[in-house]
Amino acid sequence: MIASIVVAVVLVVVPASAPPGAVEVPETRIKLTVDPTPAPKPALRYLLLPEMRELTQGNPIPHYMKAVLEHESTSQAETMNRAALKQVDRAARMDKPDWQLLPKMKTDGFGLLLPDLQKMRFLATSLQGRFRDEIALRQFDAAVGTAKTLFALARHTGDHPTLIGTLVGIAIASVAIAPFEEMLEQPGCPNFYWALTNLPTPFITMEKAADGERVLVLSDLFRDLDDKNPMTTAQLKKVIAYIDRLRGLSDRELKTVAWLSGHAKDETYMEAARHRLIDSGIPAERLAGFSTYQVILLNERIEFEVQQDEALKLFNLSTWESLALLDAMPNQKGRALFADFLSAYGRVRRAQGRLEQRIALLRHVEALRLYAAAHAGKLPEKLADVGVPLPADPFTGKPVRYELVDGVAHLRGSPPKGEEQTPAYNLHYEITIRK
Incomplete structure (x- = not known):
């Protein structure tokens, strides 16, 4: 039967x-x-x-x-x-x-x-x-x-x-x-x-996949983003166009340049971003030569790395612990430029749990x-x-x-x-x- x-x-x-x-x-x-x-x-x-x-x-x-x-x-x-x-x-x-x-x-x-x-x-x-x-x-x-x-x-x-x-x-x-x-x-x-x-x-x-995910994202998404020298307008346009392509934006979604423009006008955000970059090891005198958009992109790179590690560090916990903590993470969509690249982690962890179940x-x-x-x-x-x-x-x-x-x-x-x-x-x- x-x-x-x-x-x-x-x-x-x-x-x-x-x-x-x-x-x-x-x-x-x-x-x-x-x-x-x-x-x-x-x-x-x-x-x-x-x-x-x-x-x-x-x-x-x-x-x-x-x-x-x-x-x-x-x-x-x-x-x-x-x-x-x-x-x-x-x-x-x-x-x-x-x-x-x-x-x-x-x-x-x-x-x-x-x-x-x-x-x-x-x-x-x-x-x-x-x-x-x-x-x-x-x-x-x-x-x-x-x-x-x-x-x-x-x-x-x-x-x-x-x-x-x-x-x-x-x-x-x-x-x-x-x-x-x-x-x-x-x-x-x-x-x-x-x-x-x-x-x-x-x-x-999930260990190797999680490690590989960090390699893929950090070696590709930010490969042309410079934290050593001021970037020209042409260089920034190239980075922004590539980010738009990777984000796969629909006609209704905010383009990267519009997102950057909105944050550039937020003095609280900009002050916090500059402090964060200095704390990360970029000298203040070097940072002073960076454009506003370059500062924002570098700050969002740090934010992405922080949020990615906050998710990936949970993968080796038991399924119920991992998913509870992943679900409790604040939704960064709209607030963080690269939040969309984190959205798959919970789905993959659920699929792993379904097999275990x-x-x-x-x-x-x-x-x-x-x-x-x-x-x-x-x-x-x-x-x-x-x-x-x-x-x-x-x-x-x-x-x-x-x-x-x-x-x-x-x-x-x-x-x-x-x-x-x-x-x-x-x-x-x-x-x-x-x-």
Whole structure:
């Protein structure tokens, strides 16, 4: 039986206790009918990432690209053949991913082209097809091997030094999870509680992407802004035109020169800007030779660096802590010239949290299968009865919401602030034990 994933609309609270005006919330409901299954012996027989004993030395990224290029040169098929995917399996078991992008990040900045990321998506789609074939045939050992390749591919992509690469890595992990859920429904499927428990947390890290973001922005956005010498009108026009282009302004939005003109008339702002630049190390006598617009742009560069670090320093906190602090940051749009370049950070962190939540919920599913195997196919009345450690909901830091209704278990993830009406952030696993 294949996992059925449907989007449904349900009340957040039980109707009997719902307050007047309770709103309906669209959710992603995933119905699974599963076997009660104990943990394998040995417990780590099935893992979801390649083990050290499977690894070889090398950089997998060129090998992934080579597999795609060989496919493109010999076939027009939408997915790769099995021989080509074997090459991808080998690449996924190399130990030192390196995208080798640092020099181009420094020279190209926002103009950096990233065609390789789309190729990684193609590999994931091809592997997903093989994964589903193996599941349909109940070839669980082979399916676990493909799961390892897919999850390793996601991790290697998430190691990309850009936020875009991080998002693609998260998307590839989701590509792997969909057939993994289907596998759980197959009769005889092993239990993966300990395999899920042994995945890295977070599964896709943000450190390299956050560091790369600072390289991209600071090496590109401000590359022609001089803090050593007075800038000519022509130089300033060039900088302003480039900022306008990067900001992608609509006809209704304030152009950079108009923004600068307005702030130039604000004596309080200008005095504070000059003091800030002197405090940053620019001598007062040098600053005296700078035009008003140059002073404003240099001040806004410092403001951007401050605000960027205020956001990026939160990335390695737990999801619920990170998002609470990101949401509490003051909205700088309109007040700071480069505020638009900070707007994506919260969205990326939410996407990372959504993947963590899905993995956490699947770990709960497998814990329920463990419990049912030890209790004649019955499900627990409450999660505290399960008997194995369970992760908190990444978006709340609290236990996952659970209820048992007519013998069917309901696991629900809580959405982050601002996503209460988004189905993808309202995950609901409905678990039935096969009789």
